[in-house]
Amino acid sequence: MHPSPPGHNAIEEIKEKLKTVKHKILVLSGKGGVGKSTFSAHLAHGLAEDENTQVALLDIDICGPSIPKMMGLEGEQVHQSGSGWSPVFLEDNLGVMSVGFLLSSPDDAVIWRGPKKNGMIKQFLRDVDWGEVDYLIVDTPPGTSDEHLSAVQYLSAAHVDGAVIITTPQEVSLQDVRKEISFCHKVKLPIIGVVENMSVFVCPKCKKESQIFPPTTGGAEVLCQDLKIPLLGKVPLDPHIGKSCDKGQSFLIDAPDSPAALAYRGIIQKIQEFCGLHQPKEEHLISS
């Protein structure tokens, strides 16, 4: 069952709070474990490499917040300011907010039920004091659950630019992407494009490409052609990505010339171009 649309006051408050945020990007995946949080973290790192760009990363994966660890911010806590919660700053121009900062231990399972989760998402959107921000990246929970719909509803009130959908080349993941795409159409969320993650393995010695997960149906490329959605790029499988994340570092800095870092950069550039070209539409609130 879908949650009812947020009340008029909540929408107005969120709209007011996010007025200082120029671009809002949702990162979605139908399946868990396909690399959505890793992508969100590196989108934030990549955009924040320009010190004149203010970037905010919001992790609303209420059941499995992994952003604090990936950003090297485990154990940090949010502070209450006069006008709301202050994000945790990794750099002067990169602020992070995660439900993980509210847990007493990283192992605490967050098993809140729908209404409480929705309340938490609303609170994040309404009460975090982001300040003047160029890009807000929202790492969402996997699936097309209630949390998604609420996040999209609240964010759509504040003009979302669009969604980036992450998948692996495997059919099980692509099937969920199709559902995710129809969900986006249903809630009138523009789709920036699809990222195929863990596409191939590039041998560090001879640079030969091997398909670890051979696509049976043509992978994301065919899906994007069929559904007339941009394929933003393919990120190869690189074990160093996990190592950088475990250390809370940017893989883009750790291995700048690797095929995966180059792929991330190409995708980030396309997202920047999309945000520059597309002005977010006027409110597209859900009437269901």
Ligand SMILES: Nc1ncnc2c1ncn2[C@@H]1O[C@H](COP(=O)(O)OP(=O)(O)OP(=O)(O)O)[C@@H](O)[C@H]1O
């Ligand atoms: N291109 C890649 N190459 C190698 N490892 C990767 C790549 N992308 C992600 N990973 C690894 O895959 C694992 C899952 O990634 P991540 O946590 O980002 O997935 P997720 O989609 O956000 O999962 P969930 O939705 O369950 O939170 C991590 O260990 C991460 O380091």
Ligand code: SF4
């Ligand atoms: S891809 Fe080439 S270098 Fe890499 S392990 Fe195979 S043969 Fe060796």
